[in-house]
Amino acid sequence: MAPPNNGKNQLILGTFIHSRKLDELQYLHNTAVCVDTSGKIVAIEPECDQAKAESTLFPRLRWSAEEVMVTVGKDSQFFFPGFVDTHLHASQYPNVGIFGKSTLLDWLNTYTFPMEASLSSLPKARRVYTRCIRRTLAHGTTTAAYYATIHVEPTNLLADLCLSMGQRAFVGRVCMDQLGPAYYLDESPEQAIAATRATIDHIRGIDANFDLVSPIITPRFAPACSADTMRQLGELQRETELPVQTHVSENAGEIALVRELFPDSTSYADVYDRYGLLGEKMILAHAVHLSEEEADLIARRGAKVSHCPCSNSAITSGEARVRWMLEKGIGVGLGTDMSGGYSPSVLEAARQASLVSNHLVMPGGKLHELPQEEREKAKLSVEEVLYLATRGGAEVVGLRDKIGAFEVGMEWDAQLIGLGMVCEEAAEDDMEDEGNVDVFGWEPWDERVAKWVFNGDDRNTKKVWVRGRLVHERKEN
Numbered sequence: 001m002a003p004p005n006n007g008k009n010q011l012i013l014g015t016f017i018h019s020r021k022l023d024e025l026q027y028l029h030n031t032a033v034c035v036d037t038s039g040k041i042v043a044i045e046p047e048c049d050q051a052k053a054e055s056t057l058f059p060r061l062r063w064s065a066e067e068v069m070v071t072v073g074k075d076s077q078f079f080f081p082g083f084v085d086t087h088l089h090a091s092q093y094p095n096v097g098i099f100g101k102s103t104l105l106d107w108l109n110t111y112t113f114p115m116e117a118s119l120s121s122l123p124k125a126r127r128v129y130t131r132c133i134r135r136t137l138a139h140g141t142t143t144a145a146y147y148a149t150i151h152v153e154p155t156n157l158l159a160d161l162c163l164s165m166g167q168r169a170f171v172g173r174v175c176m177d178q179l180g181p182a183y184y185l186d187e188s189p190e191q192a193i194a195a196t197r198a199t200i201d202h203i204r205g206i207d208a209n210f211d212l213v214s215p216i217i218t219p220r221f222a223p224a225c226s227a228d229t230m231r232q233l234g235e236l237q238r239e240t241e242l243p244v245q246t247h248v249s250e251n252a253g254e255i256a257l258v259r260e261l262f263p264d265s266t267s268y269a270d271v272y273d274r275y276g277l278l279g280e281k282m283i284l285a286h287a288v289h290l291s292e293e294e295a296d297l298i299a300r301r302g303a304k305v306s307h308c309p310c311s312n313s314a315i316t317s318g319e320a321r322v323r324w325m326l327e328k329g330i331g332v333g334l335g336t337d338m339s340g341g342y343s344p345s346v347l348e349a350a351r352q353a354s355l356v357s358n359h360l361v362m363p364g365g366k367l368h369e370l371p372q373e374e375r376e377k378a379k380l381s382v383e384e385v386l387y388l389a390t391r392g393g394a395e396v397v398g399l400r401d402k403i404g405a406f407e408v409g410m411e412w413d414a415q416l417i418g419l420g421m422v423c424e425e426a427a428e429d430d431m432e433d434e435g436n437v438d439v440f441g442w443e444p445w446d447e448r449v450a451k452w453v454f455n456g457d458d459r460n461t462k463k464v465w466v467r468g469r470l471v472h473e474r475k476e477n
């Protein structure tokens with residue numbers, strides 16, 4: 001593996017913003033962050049410029065100034081932790097935006113299975129996966145929990161590409177031995193397990209300690225996996241202690257199907273529990289229609305939820321109750337869920353998480369009958385959706401001590417955000433291509449961040465680092 005950041009220590013200067021807790025952002029101005037050659041944050045010093053860093057921090061770190069790479073954020077820029085996309089299908093990337101009026105089960109048959117099946121072609125898989133990684137990096141996604149396809153070699157290729165392009169990733173070879181079309185199915189439970197093992201072995205071969213890329217056990221969803229496959233995947237999880245990802249309680253028709261296929265289970269989540277899959281390392285995508293008992297079971301087992309608001313709206317699945325899950329102690333992060341979701345951007349998912357939480361309490365919404373105070377509480381603030389996009393996501397993928405914030409000991413997974421600053425003498429015709437966010441200079445920082453959340457896009461994402469390595473730099477026109 002290439003050493004992060006060409007083996008250089010780094011000094012980063014400017015404004016740093018990150019979540020201190022669910023409802024609080026911390027703003028660190030005129031701050032110096034030191035990142036060592038392994039990509040780890042080794043010092044954070046507020047009220048510190050380059051001269052002070054050189055005279056006080058470098059001797060402590062035994063750094064010599066000539067060997068340090070310096071990055072300085074401008075006044076209109078800030079550093080923010082990289083986004084964690086806790087649920088997306090790299091194999092569906094070419095289909096983003098294409099869903100018509102479909103709902104989950106017909107969407108799978110019409111758009112999704114044919115696209116995934118076509119990625120048995122390695123050249124096509126290379127093109128799709130390369131572009132998916134490049135695009136998500138450009139939107140500030142430094143960690144992604146990917147579903148690939150049932151094909152081993154193309155799945156392994158996705159892992160290779162994440163490693164070489166520098167994106168932190170969980171790569172899942174999809175298991176499905178029923179429900180899918182004959183042309184896109186595992187032949188047997190044994191073959192599904194053997195193929196999963198082949199991908200695990202491959203990733204161990206390219207990143208022995210899973211420092212950047214990790215395998216993730218991926219039963220597609222309960223209706224697509226036979227009891228035998230789920231039982232063997234449960235055994236594989238206990239043997240390897242790897243994370244697991246799947247879908248749960250996304251759509252009414254799907255839930256009815258699960259009830260029919262697994263009549264002995266008390267709920268959808270209970271199906272996974274019976275096979276020993278529901279545990280601290282499980283990421284459950286969607287969780288739109290959880291019952292009270294189901295959510296309690298998920299909380300007791302310590303499983304996590306990937307909230308996918310773009311997808312839940314696009315394919316008409318419904319509105320997940322995020323506050324309710326958080327209050328039960330369930331860890332929640334955000335997922336773009338491409339291509340159920342139409343956007344590669346976690347920022348878009350954050351903005352949709354806010355809007356969907358408002359919809360829950362509007363007239364006709366699921367929570368409209370709650371008392372006023374409860375309705376207010378159900379709404380997610382800018383601070384909260386940004387927490388879900390970073391620290392919350394880090395918890396969901398099991399990396400809460402490593403990524404999601406700026407703390408000594410964490411890794412430098414970060415993005416430099418630039419906002420268009422309207423200067424006093426600006427004429428209309430000198431608008432720069434800084435994206436949709438115009439800052440006039442009088443806004444306090446929390447309002448600048450709110451403008452970014454609701455109007456920002458990849459034009460504002462100037463640079464992106466993973467483990468200290470610069471993995472994306474926006475080329476200005």
Ligand SMILES: O=c1[nH]c(=O)c2nc[nH]c2[nH]1
Nearest residue numbers: 089112220221247337340
């Ligand atoms: O949003 C979703 N996308 C998928 O690919 C899928 N497969 C099962 N269930 C699913 N839900």
